[in-house]
Amino acid sequence: MNLSLVDPFVLAQDCPEVITGRLRSGHSTSIRFSHRGDLLASGRHDGIVVVFDIETNGVARKLRGHTRQIQSLSWSTNDRFLLSAGQDWKCVLWDLKDGSRVRTVRFESAIFIAELHPKNHMMFAAALFEDQPVLVDMSDELPKKHTLPTTPRRPPTDKNEKKAAQDAKQTTTVTVFTPSAEHILAGTNKGWLNIIDARTFELLHSYRPTNSLIVLIRMSQSGRDVVLNSSDRIIRTFVLPDLSDPKLDFNELQLTVQHKFQDLVQRLSWNHVTFSSAGDYVAATTYMNHHVYIWERGQGSLVKILEGTKEELSVVEWHPFRPFVAAIGVDSGRVWLWSILQPQRWSALAPDFVEVEENVEYIEKEDEFDIQPAEELHKRRLDQEDEEVDVLTVDPVKTSTQHEPGEFRMPVLLDIEASDSEDEIVAIGAGQFRRRSPGAGREYMNDDEVSVSADEARRTNGTSTTGTKRRRA
Amino acid sequence: MVGDYPKSPKRRRDEDEDVVSPRKRSTSHTPPNGSPSFRLAERPRRYSREPSKDDERYYRDRRRPRSRSCSGTRSPSRSHSGSKSPSHHATPPPPKPTQLHYKQSMILRGHKKGVSSVNFSPDGRWIASSSADCTIKIWDATTGALEHTLEGHLAGVSTIAWSPDSKILASGSDDKSIRLWDVSTGLAHPTPFLGHHNYVYALAFSPKGNMLVSGSYDEAVFLWDVRAARVMRSLPAHSDPVGGVDFVCDGTLITSCSHDGLIRVWDTSTGQCLRTLVHEDNAPVTSVVFSPNGKYVLAWTLDNCIRLWNYIEGKGKCVKTYQGHRNEKFSLAGAFGTYGTEPPYEYAFIASGSEDGEIVLWDVSTKNVLQRLGGGHTDAVLSVDTHPTEKLIVSGGMDRTVRVWRETAAPPESGLEAVESTTVDGNGYDPDILPPNAFANT
Incomplete structure (x- = not known):
């Protein structure tokens, strides 16, 4: 929408x-x-x-x-x-x-x-x-x-013993x-x-x-x-x-x-x-x-x-x-x-903001500063509100993440990290491990700190692969 | 410039609140008249009003009322629950009803202070009501039985929102926190959402239930990741308390309104302001909801008006103004409902409370008052919601009661009002406003 x-x-x-x-x-x-x-x-x-x-x-x-x-x-x-x-x-x-x-x-x-x-x-x-x-x-x-x-x-023309x-x-x-x-x-x-x-x-x-x-x-x-x-x-x-x-x-x-x-x-x-x-x-x-x-x-x-x-x-x-x-x-x-980075459009922040390419000379309307009785203005405005409005009919949307009724919707789990029953072990050095302290589960927020452990894992992985290579050679 | 708008005198719901220090509030077991938002000390002038006969032009018997409504979930799904008549093309279109006939069917008592917000759950089974007495009560929508009383907030609760699967209730309180409650067990989720610096005023769940938007007295609108209980994004663009927030039916837009008179529409994914709606008078906007199809926003302002805005066209335009209720002091909230038969003969109405104790129902297109539900609440009606599928309205107000109104097929006999309504007493508490009820102990 x-x-x-x-x-x-x-x-x-x-x-x-x-x-x-x-x-x-x-x-x-x-x-x-x-x-x-x-x-x-x-x-x-x-x-x-x-x-x-x-x-x-x-x-x-x-x-x-x-x-x-x-x-x-x-x-x-x-x-x-x-x-x-x-x-x-x-x-x-x-x-x-x-x-x-x-x-x-x-x-x-x-x-x-x-x-x-x-x-x-x-x-x-x-x-x-x-x-x-x-x-x-x-x-x-x-x-x-x-x-x-x-x-x-x-x-069939391309068949022979060797190829088979x-x-x-x-x-x-x-x-x-x-x-x-x-x-x-x-x-x-x-x-x-x-x-x-x-x-x-x-x-x-x-x-x-x-x-x-x-x-x-x-x-x-x-x-x-x-x-x-x-x-x-x-x-x-x-x-x-x-x-x-x-x-x-x-x-x-x-x-x-x-x-x-x-x-x-x-x-x-x-x-x-x-x-x-x-x-x-x-x-x-x-x-x-x-x-x-x-x-x-x-x-x-x-x-x-x-x-x-x-x-x-x-x-x-x-x-x-x-x-x-x-x-x-x-x-x-x-x-x-x-x-894509969407820039904030400043004209959206107030109805009378207009985004213009260059300076525009403002020409005031004939009745812009006329004083009109507020009552009359209010009444006129109410009279103009005669259009039919439809607040119920939903337009079909082509591409969106909107769910149809009856479609599967994944339930929202509260506190994913705490609901984990298994303990998570964090590597803090060569051969050293510690249990993750409670509440430290949100590693995606302070990822720089935890990336150490990831690098560790990567390094061990890398050595093992080079090891096999050497053996093969 | 934004700042060039004439500033209206800020009117807040708690202008003359007797200030209670937070420390005192937290130590006292029975919280003091604590909620700043809904004071019972100062009650607005009541005046009774006869239902106007003007709109009662001609009433024709309506066809079998089909149950459908769009509020609550505000989901765009148009479930065709009613059976279609086989001779659909042959029959002339049924006349558009000019009146509705809601009658009070239940009174739910139990809150010790004014009821700030009432909501049907999206599946229609429950009614949740929040109150200045720091509790939230969950009632069965059909029997009116009290299911749970959710206690845990340290100050009055101003707003509640149901998750789309009806399993979680979020509540925003004057203790600056937002809590999530498991509706089946009645227990609070251990981690409250902390981040607001002042009273939380408004809440809304995204249609998928993964995000929550909150508006606060600290002028901020926060978008929360529900799973991680952290602020995903803060939308900074109001200069006065935020009165209302809402998600559009597909979750891509958020609207917020503030006492500075602005209604803003935001892009959920980027957090950018896409549209600002402002009325010339700049009256404080206290509450805002998207229409069920998401094409309009409906906003309550403290100048006795409810305005329907087309935010898409041009720079946004006010298309309808609904008047006839009284709203000068409180944050009233209402909802869209439907009446008539099946589409295309289904019409939308707007339900809102009024500070004189009535509930007013307007037709969306004609702006005519379809019904005034009087004779129920004895004080300002702060919140009104419509049932997602049935012809039911729930209302809560300053008189500490929650009332359920049901559409009756036949026009009610004149003179009789709400005689057969059953009263459900929440916790044996006997409010002084209404007489005790004989059925309370059954």
């Missing part, structure tokens, strides 16, 4: 510009906006999933159940259920009504990504490390896992549902993009845009645009045909790359990519660099580089309908928020 009052020039902007805030609860490793855009789920390094309220910038819910870092998050369409995949090799489906765990699904290997079915929150697709991707049906207590194909579908042997070694690194939920897009470590029928698990089409590993696939809300991040430092966008069209022949399908976004000078590699709300922009975070790059898709040009952080950014997410971008700082684990 505020749209009619906000400066139209501000509303016309659709790309965020400046840092407007930051969120913090622990060390964030994965974030995802809810579909209605009022909540941001954040998976933490310690396995806790925190749901932030974007309106208050406060913690709305804490979900405990994972023991390792959260790898990916996915919301159900009604925003009631949240699927989290952790590095403890399990996926948990959370009911945000009461914060309970609806299902826990364990896997035999690490999970790259787990995405909820857009229409059925009891199903999800997951890409697994060195394993076949699965579509999991959790409607029963015992989850049913259906294996999805990985081996790309090659035209190569294809057999491929693994799927990323799976996403199309918004219609009829198909799954899967990316493999050899650069193949597979379109899989979500009901029959049949591989309908394969396309190889690159030879290197596909890190991430994202689709726009319309389901027609795909952005692909691969490890060859190029971000590619595609336009898909309407996959649900029954006349579409997948054998004849020819996908072509629409845009290739890359930094030719610095050869930057991209950590994470996302579409803007309408799919007009592509935002990406860069490896070893502090910026978020934003390209527009009309011409394929770089339009903005979001700056302001002093750390590398990992996951970047765009709000479902506002010019609002959130990205995780790798070092601090903070969530940085970029948006």
